[in-house]
Amino acid sequence: MTSGGTDFxxxxxxxxxxxxHALKAGKHNDQYIRDAEGAGLDDVAGFFREIQEQDAARARRCHEFLRRLSGTEQGGPATR
Incomplete structure (x- = not known):
């Protein structure tokens, strides 16, 4: 796969x-939760909280991988 319109x-x-994108989505989820709570839709608010937790977990996992790949050949040109 290529990244950022490059050939590598x-x-x-x-x-x-x-x-x-996970962190950005997490920011928007706060508003979605407030909207659902304001509409009295606790089940929908709960759904948005689940999504928020998944986004946070995804961002943390990326951070762990980035820390591990830092300075290695496997990380690609950005880490060299």
Whole structure:
């Protein structure tokens, strides 16, 4: 797979992208939870909380991988 419109695979770039989108989604989930709670839809708010937890777990996992790959060949050009 290529990353960022380049001709090389860059696992670090890919992980950073997934982490960024997970963290950004987490920020939006706060509003979704408030909207559902304001509408009295506790089950929907609970669903949004589940998504928020999954996004946070995804971001943490990316962070762990990034720490492990830092400075290695497997991390791609961004870590060299």
């Amino acid at each position: 695979a860059d696992v670090t770039y890919d992980l950073i992208s997934v982490q960024y």
